[in-house]
Amino acid sequence: MSRGEDGEQADDGPQDPDSKKLAPIERKPRLLLMGLKRYAKITGVRYLVEANEDKCRSGKSSISNVVFRKMPPQDTLFLPTTTAILKESMHTFMDFQVWDLPGQIDYLDPNFDPDSIFGGVGAMVWVLDAVDNYMEPIGRLTETILHLQDSYPFIKFTVFIHKIDSIADDSREDVIRDIMQRITDDLYDAGLENPPINYYGTSIYDHSIFEGFSRVMQGLVPQLPIFENLLNTIKDRCHFEKLYLYDVYSKVYIASDTTPIAGSAYELGSDFIDLIVDLSEVHGWHRGNTQDSKMKAQQIYIEECGFEADFTQPVDPEVQLAESQVINFKGHHLYLREINV
Amino acid sequence: MATLNKMEKKKVLLMGKSGSGKSSMRNIIFSNYRAKDVRRLGATIDVEHSNIKFLGNLTLNLWDCGGQDAFTGTYLTTQKSHVFSNVGVLIYVFDVESRSFDRDLATYTSITNALAEFSPSADVFALVHKIDLVNPEFRVKVVANREAAIQEASGPFAKSLKVFGTSIWDQSLYKAWGSIVNSLIPNLDVMERYLWGLMGETKAEEITLFEKATFLAVMKVTSEIGKKNPYPDRDEKMSNIIKTFKASLAKFTGDTAGPDFCEKFCISAPKFALIIEELTKNTYVMVVLPPGEAEANCARLNIGIARKRFASMDVLSGQEHDEGQDEGSGGN
Numbered sequence: 074m075s076r077g078e079d080g081e082q083a084d085d086g087p088q089d090p091d092s093k094k095l096a097p098i099e100r101k102p103r104l105l106l107m108g109l110k111r112y113a114k115i116t117g118v119r120y121l122v123e124a125n126e127d128k129c130r131s132g133k134s135s136i137s138n139v140v141f142r143k144m145p146p147q148d149t150l151f152l153p154t155t156t157a158i159l160k161e162s163m164h165t166f167m168d169f170q171v172w173d174l175p176g177q178i179d180y181l182d183p184n185f186d187p188d189s190i191f192g193g194v195g196a197m198v199w200v201l202d203a204v205d206n207y208m209e210p211i212g213r214l215t216e217t218i219l220h221l222q223d224s225y226p227f228i229k230f231t232v233f234i235h236k237i238d239s240i241a242d243d244s245r246e247d248v249i250r251d252i253m254q255r256i257t258d259d260l261y262d263a264g265l266e267n268p269p270i271n272y273y274g275t276s277i278y279d280h281s282i283f284e285g286f287s288r289v290m291q292g293l294v295p296q297l298p299i300f301e302n303l304l305n306t307i308k309d310r311c312h313f314e315k316l317y318l319y320d321v322y323s324k325v326y327i328a329s330d331t332t333p334i335a336g337s338a339y340e341l342g343s344d345f346i347d348l349i350v351d352l353s354e355v356h357g358w359h360r361g362n363t364q365d366s367k368m369k370a371q372q373i374y375i376e377e378c379g380f381e382a383d384f385t386q387p388v389d390p391e392v393q394l395a396e397s398q399v400i401n402f403k404g405h406h407l408y409l410r411e412i413n414v
Numbered sequence: 415m416a417t418l419n420k421m422e423k424k425k426v427l428l429m430g431k432s433g434s435g436k437s438s439m440r441n442i443i444f445s446n447y448r449a450k451d452v453r454r455l456g457a458t459i460d461v462e463h464s465n466i467k468f469l470g471n472l473t474l475n476l477w478d479c480g481g482q483d484a485f486t487g488t489y490l491t492t493q494k495s496h497v498f499s500n501v502g503v504l505i506y507v508f509d510v511e512s513r514s515f516d517r518d519l520a521t522y523t524s525i526t527n528a529l530a531e532f533s534p535s536a537d538v539f540a541l542v543h544k545i546d547l548v549n550p551e552f553r554v555k556v557v558a559n560r561e562a563a564i565q566e567a568s569g570p571f572a573k574s575l576k577v578f579g580t581s582i583w584d585q586s587l588y589k590a591w592g593s594i595v596n597s598l599i600p601n602l603d604v605m606e607r608y609l610w611g612l613m614g615e616t617k618a619e620e621i622t623l624f625e626k627a628t629f630l631a632v633m634k635v636t637s638e639i640g641k642k643n644p645y646p647d648r649d650e651k652m653s654n655i656i657k658t659f660k661a662s663l664a665k666f667t668g669d670t671a672g673p674d675f676c677e678k679f680c681i682s683a684p685k686f687a688l689i690i691e692e693l694t695k696n697t698y699v700m701v702v703l704p705p706g707e708a709e710a711n712c713a714r715l716n717i718g719i720a721r722k723r724f725a726s727m728d729v730l731s732g733q734e735h736d737e738g739q740d741e742g743s744g745g746n
């Protein structure tokens with residue numbers, strides 16, 4: 074098993090033969106990471122580098138590096154400020170692009186061609202630094218939403234209330250609620266009721282960023298209802314408690330069954346994937362004689378945690394897909410199965 | 415057989431300068447702390463004793479000795495015979511970042527002299543700890559340098575001394591402690607014979623026995639194919655990997671991580687299959703196999719059969735054979 078080191082992160086561009094052949098790269102669903110540094114100084118200047126304002130950076134590049142490039146969170150401390158739009162093509166369970174937008178560009182500047190950025194966007198994630206003074210960015214966010222509403226009504230907005238790890242446990246809820254309230258009020262005053270915005274408290278130092286990202290990605294999966302139905306069916310047939318469909322590489326989950334459960338098994342599931350990947354590294358060395366199935370970047374596993382269930386099912390020896398079980402830890406069971414290489 | 419039935423209690427001294435990381439490693443190895451949990455540990459006052467049941471009727475009597483000068487002074491004077499008699503193993507921890515290595519060595523020499531006086535047959539392990547703070551390029555060299563100096567300061571133990579570079583942030587800690595507990599376990603040869611027996615009945619590439627609570631590798635046998643595994647440090651890697659996952663399971667179930675991992679774990683991957691099962695009350699067995707259902711099923715059956723055989727071995731089973739009661743020692 075490999076994490077699919079080769080190819081899945083090629084920067085977009087002409088060297089990528091697949092994307093050239095299939096469709097122009099711009100047609101892939103696009104996910105924008107936005108957020109602001111200080112707004113006050115940005116007046117009609119397109120590219121304004123403010124190197125000494127590092128402390129107001131909200132964490133966009135950190136997020137994209139941690140989720141899609143496996144960067145250890147503590148290493149993000151050394152990320153330079155982004156000065157141009159970073160476009161990355163992802164070929165995992167689906168093809169999509171992540172655009173990391175530098176905080177210092179004024180995208181609402183009338184000289185700016187908005188179509189080049191917002192045309193074809195599937196989702197926009199606004200990364201709001203929960204630690205910094207968030208009044209200014211909120212003003213900017215609502216302005217952006219109002220501005221885009223008319224021309225691009227299909228964009229799904231998500232707000233990551235980010236660096237939530239730096240806020241004391243017992244005031245996190247308050248901060249999140251306060252931010253939601255302010256945004257809702259601002260938009261209401263401007264005449265926009267029930268804006269289509271989701272909010273997640275996130276941090277690169279725990280699973281929350283992966284869980285938040287999962288929800289955003291699910292918004293870009295057109296087949297989501299079909300997946301959910303399938304998972305619901307499997308769940309009922311096998312008496313599972315909860316089922317998730319993961320992308321192994323990013324550990325984003327693409328879908329889950331729709332039954333609510335107390336707490337979340339998502340984190341355990343992604344730790345389970347880590348376990349399998351680590352074990353495979355230690356024991357999956359090349360034996361030489363058996364022919365190794367060619368690994369591609371795209372690998373999908375299914376994972377669940379459930380009651381007693383009969384896991385023994387005939388496996389076609391030709392299709393070498395990984396499978397794993399953790400049987401009976403305090404009465405729980407875990408089952409993981411690769412369904413697509 | 416008579417020696418097998420006796421409860422064995424081995425005294426283990428954990429010593430070294432204050433702040434060198436003794437209590438940190440004790441809690442990670444024996445109390446399922448994660449590396450990031452140890453920052454809140456306070457300095458140890460005097461000696462913290464813990465009795466750790468290890469492999470049934472082998473009990474480790476661990477003395478975590480506070481390393482502040484005042485305490486070290488009393489170990490070497492008023493409490494000398496109390497501290498240093500009947501010692502099985504001395505583990506001496508050196509902080510790799512220490513600015514006063516010469517002074518550390520002088521203290522270490524006094525300690526080994528006292529040990530030589532009261533427990534001349536003890537084993538000595540020196541750990542060059544917090545090696546994560548050294549640039550990876552220089553780690554091997556730094557440990558080798560320190561090793562030479564420590565050996566010179568070890569007096570009568572210089573020959574048998576073992577030195578490890580360790581860090582709580584990677585598997586090096588498990589390597590050192592695996593080696594330490596191995597020196598304490600009696601009857602390893604009997605165990606090895608049993609494992610070879612199990613090996614013969616399966617197509618296993620490697621069979622490893624792990625102690626349940628610590629997930630330290632106790633013993634392993636490896637086939638010719640298994641020997642080609644390019645990771646010589648796979649035992650400690652496994653300890654690290656499984657302990658990390660145990661913490662995730664514990665977080666999910668809301669229990670503080672106890673000694674159990676799970677009843678059974680298996681994975682069948684394109685290049686290998688792997689089974690981990692409880693073998694006895696105090697051990698897990700890990701079997702690495704070539705891929706395929708048939709091999710795995712066969713191995714599982716044989717583990718079931720082997721379980722009975724191993725259970726008759728007191729040191730593994732932990733059957734309570736208090737005060738020479740001999741019934742139940744299992745018909746062999």
Ligand SMILES: Nc1nc2c(ncn2[C@@H]2O[C@H](COP(=O)(O)OP(=O)(O)OP(=O)(O)O)[C@@H](O)[C@H]2O)c(=O)[nH]1
Binds near residue numbers: 132154176276277
């Ligand atoms: N505490 C904490 N710090 C974070 C988190 N995410 C990012 N950071 C820190 O925030 C700082 C800035 O991160 P970047 O990702 O470079 O910010 P950016 O939004 O890309 O900034 P620009 O490129 O200048 O727009 C870095 O020092 C990160 O370590 C988080 O979840 N928690």
Ligand SMILES: Nc1nc2c(ncn2[C@@H]2O[C@H](COP(=O)(O)OP(=O)(O)OP(=O)(O)O)[C@@H](O)[C@H]2O)c(=O)[nH]1
Binds near residue numbers: 480545
């Ligand atoms: N970088 C690094 N720090 C470590 C390591 N092990 C322990 N520490 C740190 O060292 C500090 C002191 O650790 P303790 O375990 O309390 O030290 P001690 O040897 O028990 O000290 P006394 O009880 O006073 O003798 C803790 O803050 C740990 O976080 C390591 O491997 N690497």
Ligand SMILES: [Mg+2]
Binds near residue numbers: 173
């Ligand atoms: Mg950036």
Ligand SMILES: [Mg+2]
Binds near residue numbers: 437456457458478
């Ligand atoms: Mg201590």
